[in-house]
Amino acid sequence: MKDYYKILGVEKSASEDEIKKAFRRLAHQYHPDRPDGNEDKFKEVNEAYQILSNQDKRRQYDQFGQTFDGNNPFQGGGFDFNFDHSNLEDLGNISDLFDNLFEGFGMRKRKTYQRGSDLEVGFQITLEEAFRGVEKDVIYPTQLICQDCSGAGHFPKEGFTDCSACDARGEIRENRNTFFGNFSQVRRCEKCFGSGQLPNKSCGKCIGFGRIKSERSIPVAIAPGIRSGQIIKVPGAGEAGERGASAGDLYVKIILQPHQDFELRGDDLVIKKEINLLDILSDNKVKVKTIEGKEIDLKISVGTDLNEEFKVVGKGMTQLGSGLLKKRGDLFVKFVIKTPKKVSGKMKKVLEELKKETE
Ligand SMILES: [Zn+2]
Ligand SMILES: [Zn+2]
Secondary structure (H helix, E strand, O other): OOOHHHHHOOOOOOOHHHHHHHHHHHHHHHOOOOOOOOHHHHHHHHHHHHHHOOHHHHHHHHHHOOOOOOOOOOOOOOOOOOOOHHHHHOOHHHHHHHHHHHHOOOOOOOOOOOOOOOEEEEEEEOHHHHHHOEEEEEEEEEEEEOOOOOOOOEOHHHOEEEOOOOOOOOEEEEEEEEOOEEEEEEEEOOOOOOOOEEEOOEOOOOOOOOEEEEEEEEEEEEOOOOOOOOEEEEOOOOOOOHHHOOOOOEEEEEEEOOOOOEEEEOOEEEEEEEEEHHHHHHHOEEEEEOOOOOEEEEEOOOOOOOOOOEEEOOOOOEOOOOHHHOOEOOEEEEEEEEOOOOOOHHHHHHHHHHHHHHO
């Protein structure tokens, strides 16, 4: 039979407050997220607290050495934390201790320390990069976890002292006398951030905040077909939280640089192409470059209206979300017609002959 009083290191006659205090201290000490934590001890301490903090259960335990609620989740020995939620409530402000632990169990969280901010950064890429997709290092100013104290803001191994401002309660009760009577209000202790304990040694590098201003570089995969204004979310890449609280997210807003040749129009690309009338008449072919850096021959057939855009099917921009299929829009060529700069006597003659032929 387990001795819950011994586990918490308190007397059998301990008050509710003493039990709570002992629990807080030990939960701090054994928390599995700490480098020197101990999951088994932590579990044991929690088990003891669940029983001794509940008046009915404590009475049963004192009397019979066990409790009779029939579903003691700890009897199975598993670390399943399926216990009475109401007891979590009075853990109050030290619940940050449990943040990571309970996140996976769908439990309500109470935040003590501030989560890191989300960040949004604009990031420019070329049209070619947007066409084929690319992985880029995005560099941005942010708050990083302090390496000296691993983000805690203090050194847990140096121990803790009860906070004198709140008498180790983590909260401060204030009484107000008003015309209507006495009111008492409870607020979180700012000195110990609600933990009831002050670390014996704070981190000098981050002055206790657990994070420092810095710069970060993170690789971001950009899918083919992305467009200006689209945002890529990188969870957890925002600012580090204070004193080990969770980090914010990073939002990378893509901006396509203007291209010197191509204009993006929906899924289509538009390119201007200078052509010489004589070239067309003699060859019927025009070379045009594509976004993938190739050159293609356009066949201009007789009767083509050169004032209209010439459509090349499937040579436009990648459609976003088209995946491996990489569906593409079309390429539209706008002709800019040029006449020869000089017309020699010989050319003139030939052209006159031609003119007769076409009449
Ligand atoms: Zn305090
Ligand atoms: Zn630090």
